[in-house]
Amino acid sequence: xxxxxxxxxxxxxxxxxxxxxxxxxxxxxxxxxxxxxxxxxxxxxxxxxxxxxxxxxxxxxxxxxxxxxxxxxxxxxxxxxxxxxxxxxxxxxxxxxxxxxxxxxxxxxxxxxxxxxxxxxxxxxxxxxxxxxxxxxxxxxxxxxxxxxxxxxxxxxxxxxxxxxxxxxxxxxxxxxxxxxxxxxxxxxxxxxxxxxxxxxxxxxxxxxxxxxxxxxxxxxxxxxxxxxxxxxxxxxxxxxxxxxxxxxxxxxxxxxxxxxxxxxxxxxxxxxxxxxxxxxxxxxxxxxxxxxxxxxxxxxxxxxxxxxxxxxxxxxxxxxxxxxxxxxxxxxxxxxxxxxxxxxxxxxxxxxx
Amino acid sequence: xxxxxxxxxxxxxxxxxxxxxxxxxxxxxxxxxxxxxxxxxxxxxxxxxxxxxxxxxxxxxxxxxxxxxxxxxxxxxxxxxxxxxxxxxxxxxxxxxxxxxxxxxxxxxxxxxxxxxxxxxxxxxxxxxxxxxxxxxxxxxxxxxxxxxxxxxxxxxxxxxxxxxxxxxxxxxxxxxxxxxxxxxxxxxxxxxxxxxxxxxxxxxxxxxxxxxxxxxxxxxxxxxxxxxxxxxxxxxxxxxxxxxxxxxxxxxxxxxxxxxxxxxxxxxxxxxxxxxxxxxxxxxxxxxxxxxxxxxxxxxxxxxxxxxxxxxxxxxxxxxxxxxxxxxxxxxxxxxxxxxxxxxxxxxxxxxx
Numbered sequence: 167x168x169x170x171x172x173x174x175x176x177x178x179x180x181x182x183x184x185x186x187x188x189x190x191x192x193x194x195x196x197x198x199x200x201x202x203x204x205x206x207x208x209x210x211x212x213x214x215x216x217x218x219x220x221x222x223x224x225x226x227x228x229x230x231x232x233x234x235x236x237x238x239x240x241x242x243x244x245x246x247x248x249x250x251x252x253x254x255x256x257x258x259x260x261x262x263x264x265x266x267x268x269x270x271x272x273x274x275x276x277x278x279x280x281x282x283x284x285x286x287x288x289x290x291x292x293x294x295x296x297x298x299x300x301x302x303x304x305x306x307x308x309x310x311x312x313x314x315x316x317x318x319x320x321x322x323x324x325x326x327x328x329x330x331x332x333x334x335x336x337x338x339x340x341x342x343x344x345x346x347x348x349x350x351x352x353x354x355x356x357x358x359x360x361x362x363x364x365x366x367x368x369x370x371x372x373x374x375x376x377x378x379x380x381x382x383x384x385x386x387x388x389x390x391x392x393x394x395x396x397x398x399x400x401x402x403x404x405x406x407x408x409x410x411x412x413x414x415x416x417x418x419x420x421x422x423x424x425x426x427x428x429x430x431x432x433x434x435x436x437x438x439x440x441x442x443x444x445x446x447x448x449x450x451x452x453x454x455x456x457x458x459x460x461x462x463x464x465x466x467x468x469x470x471x472x473x474x475x476x477x478x479x480x481x482x483x484x485x486x487x488x489x490x491x492x493x494x495x496x497x498x499x500x501x502x503x504x505x506x507x508x509x510x511x512x513x514x515x516x517x518x519x520x
Numbered sequence: 521x522x523x524x525x526x527x528x529x530x531x532x533x534x535x536x537x538x539x540x541x542x543x544x545x546x547x548x549x550x551x552x553x554x555x556x557x558x559x560x561x562x563x564x565x566x567x568x569x570x571x572x573x574x575x576x577x578x579x580x581x582x583x584x585x586x587x588x589x590x591x592x593x594x595x596x597x598x599x600x601x602x603x604x605x606x607x608x609x610x611x612x613x614x615x616x617x618x619x620x621x622x623x624x625x626x627x628x629x630x631x632x633x634x635x636x637x638x639x640x641x642x643x644x645x646x647x648x649x650x651x652x653x654x655x656x657x658x659x660x661x662x663x664x665x666x667x668x669x670x671x672x673x674x675x676x677x678x679x680x681x682x683x684x685x686x687x688x689x690x691x692x693x694x695x696x697x698x699x700x701x702x703x704x705x706x707x708x709x710x711x712x713x714x715x716x717x718x719x720x721x722x723x724x725x726x727x728x729x730x731x732x733x734x735x736x737x738x739x740x741x742x743x744x745x746x747x748x749x750x751x752x753x754x755x756x757x758x759x760x761x762x763x764x765x766x767x768x769x770x771x772x773x774x775x776x777x778x779x780x781x782x783x784x785x786x787x788x789x790x791x792x793x794x795x796x797x798x799x800x801x802x803x804x805x806x807x808x809x810x811x812x813x814x815x816x817x818x819x820x821x822x823x824x825x826x827x828x829x830x831x832x833x834x835x836x837x838x839x840x841x842x843x844x845x846x847x848x849x850x851x852x853x854x855x856x857x858x859x860x861x862x863x864x865x866x867x868x869x870x871x872x873x874x
Contacts, residue, residue, distance in 0.1 A: 265787025
């Protein structure tokens, strides 16, 4: 089968590799219908984070169940499923509390292990019963889905759920004034999430016109194009000096974290989902402002099943709009380049027909 | 009038000073009935935090309204009130969100400013309408209160509400397994709070027998007397290796914060109320465990009015049990010494009859 393979910084290519089979009784193999490239892939693509050569890539996919291991009970061949970016046991106290992406028995699909990569024609899914999200109706219903609906569903494997995790951990509630730091696909999904949770005012910090337009389409009421201290000043100005009720931190850098803390109203919670790189916080300064810091790898399965899958299926949210370019596996290199060069907000991979 | 005055590290004495009057139209002056010494007072008493000489001390009191400034509308002479450790405007977005102890228009009674100290026969209360908690029934009803009830009510000026702030920001909910780090008066009130919020298992980290007994009386189901890594190991053992659903951090040291983070179940929130001293957190490690860090100066007025005052008045909680010694203002030096030497959990000051 075809699969994307990381060679070295700046180089991801499509190679012919063996098709995976369930290597454990609790695994399934999925035929990938749609996959994509994540903003977090750019950390190693750009050589900022280390990654071994010749590793499988990709951690976002939807598709059709092809084979199941003998202990898999909740899903069967022909089911149409979402695979979150992390696998999880589904039954431990961490999973039961709704934090399955940090299940100590689980792991990340982006570990590089062969067969786990989502940018491929087939992928293995460990701990299938505790991991996948089943889209009701199976392959028959899925064949009726438009390309736009498939794109919307694909975001439920990561970015939409990650944006929602930021909003949920920031405790966004009806009537809140919310700021979203970061205008990547996750930040844009954060805007959708803040609106979905009833925020009455959503301030998107975005410096790119195309993303500003998408943010507005998704529900942003204000755009702040300034950066650093000027951005803080502007958000303060927009909130009569008080700061916002909740902050969605969707970048993970030292600068974005600092901005997030500085634009928060005393007592606010920063919900963060940007993979941290050199983040620094001053716990004493946070204490005297009653600021909270929460978040981490997103609870994809929890949020999908609790709210997001239904919201996509009934058309009340359209997160698939974050995909601005479409590629096939043969053009995986271009899909990465477009995101690296910011000509694409997020690159979709059309791997197969339903 | 008599008032406690800080002279130098290790020396707080009772002096005769002028009785305060409302210095602003929004202030009131309260005749203090009960006050006390706080664990946080020990930071400067021991010379660890700086404090100016000849400053007023104390930030916890209940008493009778003596005089009100002309703009005060919600309270009148003869009312029996609780004065939280911080004053607040009561109307800004921070106060409305329930984080009044960090109101940017407010301040701490323990600033040292003359007249604001609670360890005195009378004290000024700035921004009275936004600050005090009125105990229904006024001085007439208060005269019927037992010494125990007065002690219970006094804890609502700080420690009981602070313990509750830890539990609330840690998001303790019914059925949770909760750990309380710190066995001072606040930690003990944290145990009460965890129980009040429906925790089914409460693990108190306590190394002192007298405090262990109080913790059990307040609802602790397990006592962990170990410290540092041994304490972490023991809590993990008690929770089958998973850690606890919520942690109340009631100390504020580097060590206690580290313990709090290490005993938390992935996805848990640490609610912290210990005044931070050299606290350090690793935001990246927290991220990959979905750990949250919240808390700060407690929302005394919010929690008192929402739940705690009623719980004290109907006898369902007895936080006044944290007072193990009683003094008068003439013996303020002994009241501090008893806490410094840990012979007292918390020292009560009987300043006047109701």
